[in-house]
Amino acid sequence: MSVIDEVKQVISESLRIPVDQLKDSSRLVDFGAESIDVIELLFDLEEKFDIEIAVRANRDNPKAAGDNGKLDEIAFMPVGDIAGIVNKLVAAKHA
Amino acid sequence: MHRVVITGIGVVSPAGMTLDEYWPALVNAHCAIGFIKNIPTERLNTRLAAQVLNFETRTSFTDKQAGQVDRFAQFAVVSAQAAVKDSNIQISEEGALTTAVVVGNSAGGQNTFDDAYLKLYGHNSPRLHPLTIPRGMSNAAASHVSIRLGLKGPAWTVSTACASGTHAIGQAFHMIRSGQASVAVAGGAEACLTVGTIKGWEALRILSNDNCRPFSKTRSGLVLGEGAAMLVLENREPAVARGARIYAEILGFGQSADAGDLIAADADGCARAIRVALVDARVNADDIDYVNAHGTGTDINDRTETRALRMAFGAHADRLAVSSVKAVLGHSLGAAGALEIAATALSLHTQTIPPTANFQEPDPDCDLDYVPNVARRSRIRMAASNSFAFGGLNAVLVLGRA
Numbered sequence: 001m002s003v004i005d006e007v008k009q010v011i012s013e014s015l016r017i018p019v020d021q022l023k024d025s026s027r028l029v030d031f032g033a034e035s036i037d038v039i040e041l042l043f044d045l046e047e048k049f050d051i052e053i054a055v056r057a058n059r060d061n062p063k064a065a066g067d068n069g070k071l072d073e074i075a076f077m078p079v080g081d082i083a084g085i086v087n088k089l090v091a092a093k094h095a
Numbered sequence: 096m097h098r099v100v101i102t103g104i105g106v107v108s109p110a111g112m113t114l115d116e117y118w119p120a121l122v123n124a125h126c127a128i129g130f131i132k133n134i135p136t137e138r139l140n141t142r143l144a145a146q147v148l149n150f151e152t153r154t155s156f157t158d159k160q161a162g163q164v165d166r167f168a169q170f171a172v173v174s175a176q177a178a179v180k181d182s183n184i185q186i187s188e189e190g191a192l193t194t195a196v197v198v199g200n201s202a203g204g205q206n207t208f209d210d211a212y213l214k215l216y217g218h219n220s221p222r223l224h225p226l227t228i229p230r231g232m233s234n235a236a237a238s239h240v241s242i243r244l245g246l247k248g249p250a251w252t253v254s255t256a257c258a259s260g261t262h263a264i265g266q267a268f269h270m271i272r273s274g275q276a277s278v279a280v281a282g283g284a285e286a287c288l289t290v291g292t293i294k295g296w297e298a299l300r301i302l303s304n305d306n307c308r309p310f311s312k313t314r315s316g317l318v319l320g321e322g323a324a325m326l327v328l329e330n331r332e333p334a335v336a337r338g339a340r341i342y343a344e345i346l347g348f349g350q351s352a353d354a355g356d357l358i359a360a361d362a363d364g365c366a367r368a369i370r371v372a373l374v375d376a377r378v379n380a381d382d383i384d385y386v387n388a389h390g391t392g393t394d395i396n397d398r399t400e401t402r403a404l405r406m407a408f409g410a411h412a413d414r415l416a417v418s419s420v421k422a423v424l425g426h427s428l429g430a431a432g433a434l435e436i437a438a439t440a441l442s443l444h445t446q447t448i449p450p451t452a453n454f455q456e457p458d459p460d461c462d463l464d465y466v467p468n469v470a471r472r473s474r475i476r477m478a479a480s481n482s483f484a485f486g487g488l489n490a491v492l493v494l495g496r497a
Contacts, residue, residue, distance in 0.1 A: 036358050039300055055300060071300060 003090065007045065007083040014044040024080035038074050045082075051089040099271045100497065101440045102339040103182025103327030105174035107284075108434060109145035109320055110423055112173075114181070118441050121420050122470040124452035128307060128318050128425055134290055141302050144288050145320030145425025155243070163226055164239055165204030170323035170430070171236035171284035172243050178280060179244060182327035182339065186246070186278060195276035196241045196250035197267040198325075199259030199283030201429035202292060204231030209289035236284045240325070248276055254429070257389070258482035259283050260324065261432030261490035265348035267328050268492070277330055283433035284323035293319065299358070301393050307426075309390035309419035309451050310397045310465045312458035317391040320425025324433035326440070341497035343440040346477065347376025353487030359395055360483045365403035368489035369479065373407075376493040378477060381411040383493070385448050385478040387439040388465075390419020391426055398460045400481065405463075416473065418466040422452035432482040436492055439480045443496045448473055 001009070004024065012019035017031050028038060042053050055071050074082065106112065109127035110120035120127065128145045136142070147170070152161045155173045164172070175196075179186075186194055207230040214220040229235065234252040241250040249270065253263040260283025267281035296302055296319060303316030334341060349372025353364030373380060389400055405412045420438050427434060442448055447470055454467035477495045484490075 034356065034359075036356075039298070042300075043298060 003087045004080065004083040006048070007086050008079060010044050010048050011041060011079065014041045022079055024078060026079045027076055029075040033075050035071055035075070038071055042074070045086055049086055049090050051086065051093060053085065053089065097272050097274060098331035099268050099328055099345045100331045100334050101326050101342045101345065102184065102329050102334050103178040103180070104324065104342060104437045104440065105177025105181060106322065106324045106434060106437055107147055107150065107170040107174045108322040108324070108424060109147055113177070114441070118445070121423055121438055121449040122447060124423060124450050124468055126306070126423050126452050131288070134288060138290055139293055140297055140304070141293055142304055143306070143318050145318060145427070146288060147321055163230065165207045165230045165235055166286035167200060167204060167284045167323070168236040168239045170286055170321070171198055171282070171325065172239050174282065174284070174323040175240045175244060175280050175325040178325040178327045184278065184327060184329070184339070190277060191245055191247045193277040194246045194248045195267055195270050195279040195281070196237050196246050196248070197253060197263040197279060197281040198237040198240060199253045199255070199261070199263035199429045199433060200233050200236055201254060201256045201259050201285055202287035203233040204235060205287035205289045205292050207231040209291045212291070240280060244280065246280060255488040255490065256484035256486055257426065257428050258432055258484035258488055258490040259429035260434070261436065261480065261482035261492055262350065264326060264328070264433060264436055265350065265490055265492055268345045268348055271328055271330055277333070279328040280325055281328055282323060282325035283430040285428045285430040286321045287428065288319060288321050303392060306453055307392040307422050308453040308455055309388070309392045309422050310401070310458065310461040311453065311455045313455045314392045314394065314397060317393050317421070318425040320427040320431070322424065322427045322430045322434060324430060324437040326433070326437065343443040343494040343497055345492060346378060346495045347372045347374070347493035349373070349375055349491045351489045353489070355487055357487065358485060360399045361487060362399045362402040362406060364487055365400060365481070365483050365489050366406035368491045369403065369407035369481070372479060372491040372493045378493065380408045382477050383408070383479050384416065384473065384475045385439070385442060386415055386417045387435050387442070387478060387480040388417050388419045389481045389483045390421055390451065392421060396483070397458070400483065401461045401463055412463060415463060416448050416466050416471065417463045418449055418451045420449055432480070432490065435482070436480045436494070439478050439494055443475055443478055443494055446472060446475055448475065
């Protein structure tokens with residue numbers, strides 16, 4: 001299974017969305033995801049791939065913000081881009 | 096209906112154990128946030144907390160007694176004893192029967208449970224200490240305050256997360272006002288800076304790793320704290336008769352539930368609590384000169400609280416002074432409301448508004464007067480103290496000048 005498919009599988013289970021409805025261009029917000037859903041999803045992805053996704057729930061701050069932006073941006077990000085973040089972190093782990 | 100006054104204040108705080116340390120630290124914006132020292136940090140991503148360092152129990156407990164009492168309940172006892180001493184009240188045996196103890200607490204004896212579970216799961220210990228449960232129970236603080244001070248009236252714990260201390264003092268206020276109690280020792284206590292609790296907060300992704308800057312555009316989240324504040328509340332008439340020093344009068348208490356999101360505060364729910372408090376106090380919005388804000392330093396709280404203040408106060412919001420002492424004290428959850436009501440009472444008593452410390456630059460979404468960085472001498476007739484909890488439970492107290 002490719003990373004994108006695995007990410008879709010995790011999203012499907014985490015947000016209770018049928019996996020066949022998840023396109024690369026789907027956004028979590030289109031499925032009614034709220035900030036707490038995004039926090040739970042990030043936890044599930046971290047657990048599944050054994051990575052740490054640096055995202056802060058707070059306003060961007062040069063020192064405090066994570067590499068991957070703000071939490072509310074994740075909800076508006078295409079699933080393909082979320083998979084891209086995971087892919088990069090998984091690759092970095094094996095590097 | 097009796098009038099209710101605050102005649103004693105005791106604190107255990109990251110900014111000091113006495114009012115002579117506590118109040119100047121708030122007024123001078125001496126931030127008490129620092130690197131975590133009291134617990135192992137290798138498993139933590141969080142580096143910062145507002146800790147009560149060098150907490151000394153010997154004046155209140157023998158070593159044996161201290162071992163039987165969790166840190167949060169020790170904080171409660173030490174601050175309650177200080178408050179009673181500060182009030183100069185003599186509680187007779189008969190008076191003790193109608194003296195209430197109401198303590199706000201969110202997390203219970205986390206130090207006890209964290210140690211116990213490390214022993215159980217980490218070290219495969221076959222048994223736990225026999226006092227694990229009584230030490231860890233959430234009502235331990237109320238129990239130990241009543242035991243140590245010999246107070247035999249109603250005693251209980253209020254648990255509404257970050258609003259616990261405010262709910263506790265509000266309920267004690269209503270009890271005295273209605274004649275159900277003659278005196279109350281009320282406040283909040285929290286000591287949950289454990290590895291387990293901090294990891295839980297990390298998972299919510301709202302902790303700052305570079306300081307607490309409420310209402311500032313550059314704010315980056317909240318910083319956890321710990322501590323306690325206990326107040327002595329009295330029926331005003333006997334308090335005046337005995338010549339008590341009165342810090343402030345409690346005028347009103349408002350509560351509401353958002354009945355919406357579990358985590359994200361709701362401006363309408365917060366505004367309703369403020370309005371209920373004003374109605375309970377029988378005062379108008381423009382009677383309030385100062386609001387001690389919940390002001391956690393998270394993106395959403397500070398925006399939402401600003402909106403709630405505008406909803407509740409209307410045009411008068413632009414004339415309010417608003418400040419958050421969490422920039423100095425961190426967020427001590429169940430103790431926060433009590434420490435902040437103590438600050439609000441001292442503010443009325445000294446006619447000085449403690450500033451919002453660590454303020455860097457204005458945020459267009461937070462467009463009120465936050466008294467940035469420098470305290471202000473000002474005429475304060477009445478003040479409100481806000482607490483908005485996870486779970487959408489809100490509490491607001493209105494205080495008046497003595």
